[in-house]
Amino acid sequence: MSDAAGESSTPAPPDGLLKHRAFLWFWTSRVLMAMGFQITSVAIGWRIYEMTGSAYALGFVGLVQFLPMLALTLVSGHVADRYDRRMIVIICQFLEAATLAFLVYGIFAGWTGVFGIYAAVALLGAAQAFVAPTLSAMLPAVVPTALLPRAMAMSSSAFQTAMIVGPSAGGVLYAFGAPVPFIAAGVCFLVGALATIMIRVERRAPSREPVTLKSVFGGLTFIWGRPVVLGTISLDLFAVLLGGVVALLPIFAKDILQTGPWGLGLLRAMPAVGALAMAAVLTKYNVERGIGMKMFWSVIIFGVATVIFALSVNLWLSLVALFVLGAADNVSVVIRTSLVLLQTPDEMRGRVNAVNFLAIGTSNQLGEFWAGMMGGLMGVVVAGALGGTLTIAVTLLWMKLFPDLRKADRYEVADD
Template sequence: MFWIGRTLSSLAFQMSAVALGWLVYARTGSAASLGLVGLFQFAPMVVLTFLVGHVADRYDRRLIVSICQAVEGLTVLTLTLGIVGGWLGTPGIYAAVVVFGGARAFEQPTNAALLPGVVPAELLSRAVAVSSTAVQTAAIIGPALGGLLYAVGPSVPFACATVCFFLASLCVRAIRLERTPPRKEPATLASVFSGLHFIWQRPVVLGTISLDLVAVLLGGATALLPIYAKDILHTGPWGLGLLRLSPALGALAMGTALSMVPLERRVGLKMFAAVFIFGLATLVFAYSTNIAVSMVALAVLGASDNISVVIRTSLVQLLTPEAMLGRVSAVNSLFIGTSNQLGEFESGMTAALFGTVPAAALGGFGTLAVVVVWMMLFPALRRADRFEG
């Protein structure tokens, strides 16, 4: 039920995101308007992070996720009705995006905190890998499906997303927990920010989250894919589609492999190795002038990133007390979400200053340097053997 709900919710989000982009650009013809869609989705995460974590640790996480998915379903239903009825304007779309972003801000970290209650601790790393396949499958199918359905009619992808969100909500409500929900803590200012304090006091958790954050921040070469497709690899939109598909395929293949053959020993070193390979793959992509080589490099990049995600998520969830998991997951989600956004910004600005290839290569070299520095700064993470600590 958890996996089906995660798949349906991720699929609905991907379809909606593509359809929203087309809809806004068709209405406005403005690239800046597209940027506002991303900003309005991301801003609620920044504003609500610490509140989200506290709520996730005080109330039934199944209920929170289910309500969030229902709200997302109602939001895209409103978009569907507005398009069909002809009364939906651009300000209304932006308002819907804010509501959608707020619901996602609650759903994502709560979903992460819910997973350890669904499976026994000894199966968690495999469950994280299986869960990641849901996201990657949606990342592959969702955008293409959203585009095809939009060609049928602008309201069609939103209508399909509505059904997916409501079905996901029902699936989450049907989940049976392996562990009981945490007892409620009194709501104090200290308890709201305690997730940040907990991470700061735990070298393994801090090293894990910060390594992934900085690596993603520096290695944001995927933001440069349109430039690579057009000016360096000399392909058309089809080439850009293949380049965007490659990391998701690599991540999906690795997630499937890790669900069958889990990581068990020397997980700290394996995380460092995965991020190092991520940096090397970024360098190969940066200097490649052949689309096949670029696709392989991006697939390796996606696969190595998935290893890092599985190890990071498993370590954070197993080393965090159940009663703190919502707050720690919320901070983790904020860091990773911020690094993705700022990573794309950093790559774009660096490319504007130094050129596209130097910018991508700089990200690869920077990632390799970060691995070396983090291995010295966080010896406890380097020595981490098993997920149980």
């Protein structure tokens, strides 16, 4: 390891990112992909429920989407480290557009049933299994190391913007007919592919090491041997797994806060609004010193905000708590992702990021399952407060178990 990143990250000008055309194309591509995915998710959920009227059928959408990611994680990471990452993203974007074209054709023809939609969801999940780690591994080649944390914040803002706008757009477009949101999402993926084509980066020839069990599992081996990376990824896994309350928001909105669908919409949007606001701050003011403790504190604040939300009986207090929760989570996301990217050699970034995104996906999916089970057993208020408390406890434990991460002061760049 070297401390070069800490020395070179200071002089980055506020408008530095805007001078990098490659990053602007990268950001545009990510915005369009995230927007397309969010529009598609809302439209598919509504279509499935419209056809079946079953909550179980809706639940299977998430499962069908998650299983390909679980099965392809190690493979997708290895592919990202062996082949041109830009071409992988482009191919996946065209695959996603083609999948949506299949859905639109099936809707017009009247033969797309529930299982046809599940098949489309599985294809989209498989594409995302390749896109997510590959796109993240591309970023260090798009911007200079000095601008990477700031670029991560701006890239995160793309996702948060899509989280706010995408679901609303999907619902509005569906009102014009079931095929309309899928057509719009397909256009997003196609234009996103064109933006990816425009990205020009200087990169070394990809690694061509033979495909062996050792190389495929190289990401897991690398993470296990790097306490800072292991602590960073595992902290996010357990914090989100234990502290997630998103699955319980409909119950809080109706039974605790005594509000209607409009209130639920505000509650669902507020974490993304907080994250977007924090992303704007981090884009301008880079986190440069004391990164380990700042990440730990952000997770603790996330846990405290979760407890406050769970105990609140006032809609406005609940909205503020969710805003703070989203803002704190984004600080953790930016620091975590920057740490993982910078401490991983380029030839390993695909595999390491694949494991990282599997941890994120697992925590989100299992976190909703955990929240639902705990809410059913002990009530949503106790479950939410317990989840936030456990998040704080895990963070304090991780501070003791991973002293290198706690003491991390500046970003360090791996020796490639």
